[in-house]
Amino acid sequence: MNRLSKLAVNSEGFIFDPTTGDSYTVNPTGLFIINSLRDGKEIDQIAEELSKEFEDTPEEISKDISEFVSHLYTYNLY
Amino acid sequence: MNELKIAVSGINAVDNPGPGVGIARALKEDPDLNVKIIGLAYDAMEPGIYMDWVVDKTFILSYPSSGKDALLERLAYIKKSYGLDYIIPNLDSELPLYTKYTKEIEALGVEVFVPTENQYKLRAKDKLVQVAEKINIDIPKTAVVNSPDELIKAVDKIGLPVMVKGAYYKAERAYTTQEAISHFHKISAEWGFPIILQEVVKGEELNVVGVGDGEGNMIGKLGIKKMWITSLGKIWTGVTIKNELMLNAADNFVKEYKWKGPFELECIVDKNKIYLIEINPRFPAWSYFATGCGINLPANMVKKSFGLPFEENQDYEAGKLYVRYTYETITDMKTFQNVITKGEN
Numbered sequence: 001m002n003r004l005s006k007l008a009v010n011s012e013g014f015i016f017d018p019t020t021g022d023s024y025t026v027n028p029t030g031l032f033i034i035n036s037l038r039d040g041k042e043i044d045q046i047a048e049e050l051s052k053e054f055e056d057t058p059e060e061i062s063k064d065i066s067e068f069v070s071h072l073y074t075y076n077l078y
Numbered sequence: 079m080n081e082l083k084i085a086v087s088g089i090n091a092v093d094n095p096g097p098g099v100g101i102a103r104a105l106k107e108d109p110d111l112n113v114k115i116i117g118l119a120y121d122a123m124e125p126g127i128y129m130d131w132v133v134d135k136t137f138i139l140s141y142p143s144s145g146k147d148a149l150l151e152r153l154a155y156i157k158k159s160y161g162l163d164y165i166i167p168n169l170d171s172e173l174p175l176y177t178k179y180t181k182e183i184e185a186l187g188v189e190v191f192v193p194t195e196n197q198y199k200l201r202a203k204d205k206l207v208q209v210a211e212k213i214n215i216d217i218p219k220t221a222v223v224n225s226p227d228e229l230i231k232a233v234d235k236i237g238l239p240v241m242v243k244g245a246y247y248k249a250e251r252a253y254t255t256q257e258a259i260s261h262f263h264k265i266s267a268e269w270g271f272p273i274i275l276q277e278v279v280k281g282e283e284l285n286v287v288g289v290g291d292g293e294g295n296m297i298g299k300l301g302i303k304k305m306w307i308t309s310l311g312k313i314w315t316g317v318t319i320k321n322e323l324m325l326n327a328a329d330n331f332v333k334e335y336k337w338k339g340p341f342e343l344e345c346i347v348d349k350n351k352i353y354l355i356e357i358n359p360r361f362p363a364w365s366y367f368a369t370g371c372g373i374n375l376p377a378n379m380v381k382k383s384f385g386l387p388f389e390e391n392q393d394y395e396a397g398k399l400y401v402r403y404t405y406e407t408i409t410d411m412k413t414f415q416n417v418i419t420k421g422e423n
Contacts, residue, residue: 021303
């Protein structure tokens, strides 16, 4: 989480990690999740909010978010 | 302020560029300094000679292998004929002379700001283990060897693939013990002994340029990642970063060794682990990057030398991009003729 707070994230989904110099791009949903995590929101809460825009249930969306977070771990961003 | 005549070497802005042109440009751009740049070249084709908007006057030097007397004689001539207040030597091959004969150069009335002879020795790859321990940074498993027998034992311990390095120059990767022995013979024939074997570590190559004031303080520093390199391994695009592990290691390096002058640390970072790969006791060729980010390292080093005020260890922004490009200049033969016939222009 500490690492996530250091990232430079723009509104287009471009992410720059100032510790490593690596950059990434995410789609609008990924950007929403990253910004929500940076705001300190829990996965369930983010899923609840996303379920208003998608047809999936909050439980299904939670699974997808967890998978996304595991990618962040892999890239040492979370 | 009074005009300062500052000489810089390494004005070979070619595909393996020297640092000189970027340093000259940094000095020219500093609003507090009033400088005339003297380019010190070893060949009439060094592009800096022809960049008269950066280099005001050029002198050809004899190669460093000509020794101390040839250097001192030439510097005395430059001082007398044109004026010379300060020298920034930028090439590895020159540093042994400048670190060893600092007093003799200063006796000519020319300031230099280079590491001491003992500090200079720290850059040798067989000293890296000791430096890494002291500045709290890891180092890949390393062995110093002097014979093929020692090499075979060391490869058994370190494993394959392995880097085979000369004490000062050259590094080759070996995938088999036989290949390592072949590199051992080739590198030792060219650069002498000892040979250093080093574990191949995974991770991103990150670099930091800095200048130590010789009293344990950092004049300034900038951390970068090379994003795009040429086939010779030279940076073409880079980005500023703030990797605390690396920047702290640079601070510790300056503090522990009271490092005097410019330096570059080359590191490999793998998540939370950082390895020291190399110490260069001079400005790297991309030093203008720091100037462009608001930290004019060459100018601040000159100010430190002459007791002028400057802001120490300034902050910078991560995410600034460095982009090299090629450019051409067209000139007549006069400059070339002067350099060839008179050794100066």
